[in-house]
Amino acid sequence: MTGATHGGLFFPRRRWRVTGGAAGERAGIALFLALVVFSWAGPWLYPHDPLAIHARHILTAPGARFPLGTDALGRNVLARLMRGGQATLAISLWASVIGLLAGLLYGMTAGLGPSWLDRALMRLLDTLLAIPTLVLMIFFAAIVPLNEANLAPLLGLVAWPGIARLARNEALAARERDYVRAARQFGAGRFYIARVHILRAMLPLVIINATFLMADMILGLSGLSFLGLGIQPPHASWGGLLNSGAGLAVIGAWWLIVFPGLAIFLAILAMNMAGQGLLARLDGEGRG
Amino acid sequence: MSAGLCVEGLSVEYVAKARRPEKQGRRQSALVDIGFTLSEGETLGVVGESGSGKTTLAHAILRMTPASSGRVLWDGVDLIGLDERDLRPYRRQMQLVFQDPYEAMNPRMTIGQIVSEPLRLAYAMGRRARLKQAAELLHQVGLDGTIRSRYPRQISGGQRQRVALARALATSPRLLVLDEPTSGLDVSLQARILNLLRDLQARQGLSYLFISHDLAAVSYVAHRTLVLFAGSLMEQGPTDALIRHPAHPYTAALLAAVPAYGAARAPRAAPAAPPRALDSAPPACVYYPWCDQAQARCRSEPPPMVSLDGQRLVSCHYPLSDKT
Numbered sequence: 001m002t003g004a005t006h007g008g009l010f011f012p013r014r015r016w017r018v019t020g021g022a023a024g025e026r027a028g029i030a031l032f033l034a035l036v037v038f039s040w041a042g043p044w045l046y047p048h049d050p051l052a053i054h055a056r057h058i059l060t061a062p063g064a065r066f067p068l069g070t071d072a073l074g075r076n077v078l079a080r081l082m083r084g085g086q087a088t089l090a091i092s093l094w095a096s097v098i099g100l101l102a103g104l105l106y107g108m109t110a111g112l113g114p115s116w117l118d119r120a121l122m123r124l125l126d127t128l129l130a131i132p133t134l135v136l137m138i139f140f141a142a143i144v145p146l147n148e149a150n151l152a153p154l155l156g157l158v159a160w161p162g163i164a165r166l167a168r169n170e171a172l173a174a175r176e177r178d179y180v181r182a183a184r185q186f187g188a189g190r191f192y193i194a195r196v197h198i199l200r201a202m203l204p205l206v207i208i209n210a211t212f213l214m215a216d217m218i219l220g221l222s223g224l225s226f227l228g229l230g231i232q233p234p235h236a237s238w239g240g241l242l243n244s245g246a247g248l249a250v251i252g253a254w255w256l257i258v259f260p261g262l263a264i265f266l267a268i269l270a271m272n273m274a275g276q277g278l279l280a281r282l283d284g285e286g287r288g
Numbered sequence: 289m290s291a292g293l294c295v296e297g298l299s300v301e302y303v304a305k306a307r308r309p310e311k312q313g314r315r316q317s318a319l320v321d322i323g324f325t326l327s328e329g330e331t332l333g334v335v336g337e338s339g340s341g342k343t344t345l346a347h348a349i350l351r352m353t354p355a356s357s358g359r360v361l362w363d364g365v366d367l368i369g370l371d372e373r374d375l376r377p378y379r380r381q382m383q384l385v386f387q388d389p390y391e392a393m394n395p396r397m398t399i400g401q402i403v404s405e406p407l408r409l410a411y412a413m414g415r416r417a418r419l420k421q422a423a424e425l426l427h428q429v430g431l432d433g434t435i436r437s438r439y440p441r442q443i444s445g446g447q448r449q450r451v452a453l454a455r456a457l458a459t460s461p462r463l464l465v466l467d468e469p470t471s472g473l474d475v476s477l478q479a480r481i482l483n484l485l486r487d488l489q490a491r492q493g494l495s496y497l498f499i500s501h502d503l504a505a506v507s508y509v510a511h512r513t514l515v516l517f518a519g520s521l522m523e524q525g526p527t528d529a530l531i532r533h534p535a536h537p538y539t540a541a542l543l544a545a546v547p548a549y550g551a552a553r554a555p556r557a558a559p560a561a562p563p564r565a566l567d568s569a570p571p572a573c574v575y576y577p578w579c580d581q582a583q584a585r586c587r588s589e590p591p592p593m594v595s596l597d598g599q600r601l602v603s604c605h606y607p608l609s610d611k612t
Contacts, residue, residue, distance in 0.1 A: 182386060182455075184352075186405060186410055187380070187410055
């Protein structure tokens, strides 16, 4: 089985099998690490201010002085891409962690609690899922200031239902297992069983889903920034770069959308490859 | 009250949860009025076909399935009435060896962790002491200590059964409920497990409730035997006498279904009973529709449990005599 139960943040989830097995997993992780190195070690090796305006060099094509060109204000695209990578990846990561923890807590409470609680929590979840994510995000974006500290919980807020449902189903399946009943027979309490047996049973699947979730978060944050609801200018993010470059690409400034687009694409590809590989490994292991 | 286990009038019912009102609340009985005693150091066999309530009996005694009525007395204390906290000290004294040892082990835990889990839960023992004790327990069931770092899927079926046994022994129980301990094993392994069980009993004075559909295995280990059919007790008595001279027609049919005991006759399939709906059950012997000795009375009157010679109890209007 494939364990992904959540839809995409903005789009129905479509996933292409990139490669199977450990090769894909390793390539995905390597690619992701490369992007991390690019974003964090990059500014150190290429120390240029992403906010500095070079008024004489507006919309320069990639060349010797500006490897990836400049934007409409004459800012260095490579420097902005690096700084934008930091913002995009860090916020996506935190959003995934928040979504993961919230989802696990909610799902395990529903799956291990009494059945009336399960029914109540699941109906609540259905209600939340019925509200379009984007509408929810726009609503919250309107009432809280959009900065790096707020965006992660905001994205995490819409990310947890998928994980919650997955955790609930896994917990429900695991709690009737004979090894759980055996532990109960030895005097194990509810929390011991949840922690030692149920969490252990579902952790691999949850981790794999977290990689897909991370991909969703990158896409979601980029989408939000593209709509102008993400990281606010002049600060850079990949989605924001795409947004500001979109209007200028039609007059020939292709470098303004190609490079941020490529970065987003590679990051999502990396996470999906890593997730696919891990999933294939888990299925091969014969879980259960 | 005597030491050991005494079960009186134990019944288990499942209430059907149906959407349609006419089906709602319909009760299905899984066990009806079961009574027996099991004294210290004794083995009681429980035989019956699949679905006859053997596993339900085990789970009801260990309070894993709620009983609808009856008493389970352990050293004179009724376990059915205890709440979960008061039950805890008793849980240690009676352990279950699950039907499928593989299912009963967390696939992501090592054998060492699996065997030492009860020690951690029951005695809050430290990690090092636990692992040492686990090696000792494994040694007791004839396994090498090096198996501790393996995972359940990496060991053989016979080893798994031994690990399950070692884990059950961890809390030094006085009663082991063995649910089909030999069903998944080949014949030579079955014999080894049965011998191991007998050794452990001789050394530690354990009582066994030995559940099996394998009459040969039961006759080898059980001092006394219960025969269950459709959740009801058909017959109980010393294993030898029961096998040599079955008093209940169902026991006779069960024995006839085993090639070794059926002598020259071809093995005959023992009847399988569907679960009974309590509300619609006619007042009759549960076995009567399949019984070749049935008479008019069997259809109108449930047979009482009668004593044959002080040791044997049979639930039949017309028990088979010793001569037939």
